[in-house]
Amino acid sequence: MCSSSECPVTSIPAFNLTEQYRRIGAELETATAKVLASGGYIGGQTVADFEAAFAAAMGVTEAVGCNSGTDALHLALRALDIGPGDEVITSPFTFFASAEAISLAGATPVLVDIEPQFFNLDYRQIEAAITPRTKAIIPVHLFGHPAAMSEIMAIARAHNLRVIEDCAQATGATWQGQPVGSFGDCGCFSFYPTKNLGACGDGGLVTTKNPEVADRLRSLRQHGMRVRYYHDEIGLNSRLDALQAVILSIKLRYLDEWNQQRQAIAQRYGEAIAAIPGLVAPSVHADAVHVWHQYTVRVQACGDRSRCVSHPCDRQGLCRDWLQQQLQAQGIGSMIYYPVPVHLQQAYSQLGYKTGDFPEAERAAQEVLSLPMFPELNEDDQARVITALKDLAIAAVQS
Numbered sequence: 001m002c003s004s005s006e007c008p009v010t011s012i013p014a015f016n017l018t019e020q021y022r023r024i025g026a027e028l029e030t031a032t033a034k035v036l037a038s039g040g041y042i043g044g045q046t047v048a049d050f051e052a053a054f055a056a057a058m059g060v061t062e063a064v065g066c067n068s069g070t071d072a073l074h075l076a077l078r079a080l081d082i083g084p085g086d087e088v089i090t091s092p093f094t095f096f097a098s099a100e101a102i103s104l105a106g107a108t109p110v111l112v113d114i115e116p117q118f119f120n121l122d123y124r125q126i127e128a129a130i131t132p133r134t135k136a137i138i139p140v141h142l143f144g145h146p147a148a149m150s151e152i153m154a155i156a157r158a159h160n161l162r163v164i165e166d167c168a169q170a171t172g173a174t175w176q177g178q179p180v181g182s183f184g185d186c187g188c189f190s191f192y193p194t195k196n197l198g199a200c201g202d203g204g205l206v207t208t209k210n211p212e213v214a215d216r217l218r219s220l221r222q223h224g225m226r227v228r229y230y231h232d233e234i235g236l237n238s239r240l241d242a243l244q245a246v247i248l249s250i251k252l253r254y255l256d257e258w259n260q261q262r263q264a265i266a267q268r269y270g271e272a273i274a275a276i277p278g279l280v281a282p283s284v285h286a287d288a289v290h291v292w293h294q295y296t297v298r299v300q301a302c303g304d305r306s307r308c309v310s311h312p313c314d315r316q317g318l319c320r321d322w323l324q325q326q327l328q329a330q331g332i333g334s335m336i337y338y339p340v341p342v343h344l345q346q347a348y349s350q351l352g353y354k355t356g357d358f359p360e361a362e363r364a365a366q367e368v369l370s371l372p373m374f375p376e377l378n379e380d381d382q383a384r385v386i387t388a389l390k391d392l393a394i395a396a397v398q399s
């Protein structure tokens with residue numbers, strides 16, 4: 001053992017998958033070896049078993065695996081007959097794919113600002129964005145916090161709109177006790193490795209309670225084909241493979257435990273951050289069970305921007321970026337999800353949005369910082385993150 005002053009300072013990454021592998025690696029290797037030896041790599045019982053287990057866990061009757069979360073959104077839009085000429089409402093403060101999938105389906109994304117407390121689509125602003133072309137709403141359960149599904153479903157019913165939930169960051173989260181992905185016409189999940197339920201590669205899945213939609217999804221993921229080599233429509237090649245499915249079946253058994261570990265970590269962060277000037281801890285809606293895909297604070301140490309210029313922030317007064325650099329210098333990883341809102345992305349310049357259109361999304365993009373968060377983050381490492389934040393926040397205010 002080294003005494004604290006001589007210990008090599010190990011870094012604390014924003015996320016880490018090797019600890020999880022250390023714990024369940026043997027189980028994964030046994031199961032994947034069986035699939036490798038079986039010779040059945042696409043489709044088959046392994047995939048069907050995972051789909052059934054996932055549907056049961058999410059409180060739905062149908063689950064259709066596919067290649068990625070992006071494809072899940074794209075397939076859901078296609079299966080609900082949404083395409084060219086249609087408008088789909090979503091959030092400007094999300095991972096790009098929420099909007100990109102709308103464009104891939106040939107429809108047009110229409111953005112509605114977020115509410116600042118939970119970073120999710122502001123349901124009070126949805127109705128003003130509805131036009132005769134509007135066909136669907138894609139609420140995003142960002143960072144693992146469910147969107148206000150009761151209100152969003154009521155708006156959708158009143159205007160006869162479809163709802164496709166982007167559950168990529170929220171596997172296991174609930175709203176009023178009901179799992180996300182079971183409210184809308186479809187729920188779209190991503191199994192990207194760092195998501196709450198992650199594969200060892202890409203993967204995704206669509207949930208639905210409608211057997212006809214499920215049938216269409218199964219056809220679309222396989223070249224629009226129901227009977228082999230007879231194609232009903234243009235589809236995609238977007239299947240979940242058997243190796244990923246067997247890995248996901250095993251990991252699904254740990255999902256609740258991992259989400260609980262994330263909740264315990266979030267609880268400790270929350271208590272500590274409440275006492276740190278300039279940092280705003282994320283809040284949880286009374287109707288929500290949050291699964292903390294990210295623990296995302298707002299950095300407002302320079303709420304007084306005039307003061308910010310004179311201390312070690314950059315010229316725009318972005319203390320957040322200074323804080324991130326200082327943490328990095330101490331070996332503490334953090335991430336900015338997301339630095340540029342969807343409406344200001346180069347790829348969407350043709351939509352005609354400009355700076356100022358969605359002030360809360362823009363403010364969030366300037367203020368957010370996601371701290372290390374993964375189930376295996378231990379208390380000592382977390383304490384180090386908290387101490388560093390405290391010291392830096394005090395240093396920033398004093399300089």
Ligand SMILES: *Cc1c(COP(=O)(O)O)cnc(C)c1O
Nearest residue numbers: 068069070095097098168190192
């Ligand atoms: C990860 C993610 C996606 C896309 O999932 P992939 O599996 O990476 O294609 C979509 N939406 C959100 C909000 C995400 O976080």
